Amino acid sequence: MSEMTAVRMTAWRKPPEVVRIPVPEPGPGEVLVKVAGAGVCHSDLHVMDWPAGTLPYDLPFTLGHETAGWVHTLGPGTHGSGLREGDAVLVYGPWGCGVCPSCARGAENYCRRAPELKAAGGGLGADGGMAEYAIVPSPRLLTPLGDLDPRTAAPLTDAALTPYHAVKRSLHRLVPGTAAVVIGVGGLGHMAVQLLKALGPADVIAVDTASDKLDLAAGAGADHCVPAGEDAAERIRDLTDGLGASLVLDCVGADATMATAAGAAAAESDITVVGLAGGTLPFRYGTLPWEAAVTIPYWGTRPELAEVVALAQAGRIRPHVEIHPLEEAVETYRLLREGRIGGRAVLVPEG
Ligand SMILES: [Zn+2]
């Protein structure tokens, strides 16, 4: 049996391991994808750092929940799916049951049977895309990429889909004359800036601690860049005639960034937290602007992923990608933890 390289979570609170495992064979209904690239997401660091028992996943499993590649082998029963071997595809990340009312409308991120499932998706309890090949349980979880290069397109399925979902639900607020704030210009944040510019007329203000991340935001189209810190909210109020922002997207989710979000938000705004740092935002009279709504959305839907791909195909959004060899996964996660990745790192298998 042929073997492949894979990056696996083998223990909680330990770095992953690069190992050799058998190439899997697709069973009935499944598709084997030859991986072109797998994005290195900050949420994996949280998964690695949490103690055993925090997540219901069995170890080991292959990491990588942001995967793109080519259809390699169609498993039994999938030949009528419309997919052909060699097609470039993006793997939709949250794998639901496929048939509950949420899954039926493509919102597998909110599958009603999630508590029964042992994994949230490939790379999140089930084997994911940080390998030469990956099993995808159903053709419905594959979005055709057309002419897009699957290596640089991999981040679309999380780094773009997550902020896309978060921004789309607030578009009714982002009328001309309003502003939107993106806190944390990493993998998700640099896509959020591009998405806001592509989807609406709001002024976009980026906030980060690092000047190179603010440069990335400016290159991504941000109208204003504000260094993170205690006076960031005041700077944002100055930039918005004292009104604040109609959407504040916090891609970090720490105490400090959520305090900035509350301080920068306008009346009748959305404070939307997509970062997983686990901070707390006091919610009582006087701590938030009137009628501000706070929400923590999770990922996005399958129809939204097709919309994200359409934006990328039209050249309206483009992930800023650093390519790293799959074998250097442990080193790449370390660079991410140290804040030394610009945009998104994508692990690419050799050959
Ligand atoms: Zn992620």
Ligand SMILES: [Zn+2]
């Ligand atoms: Zn479901």
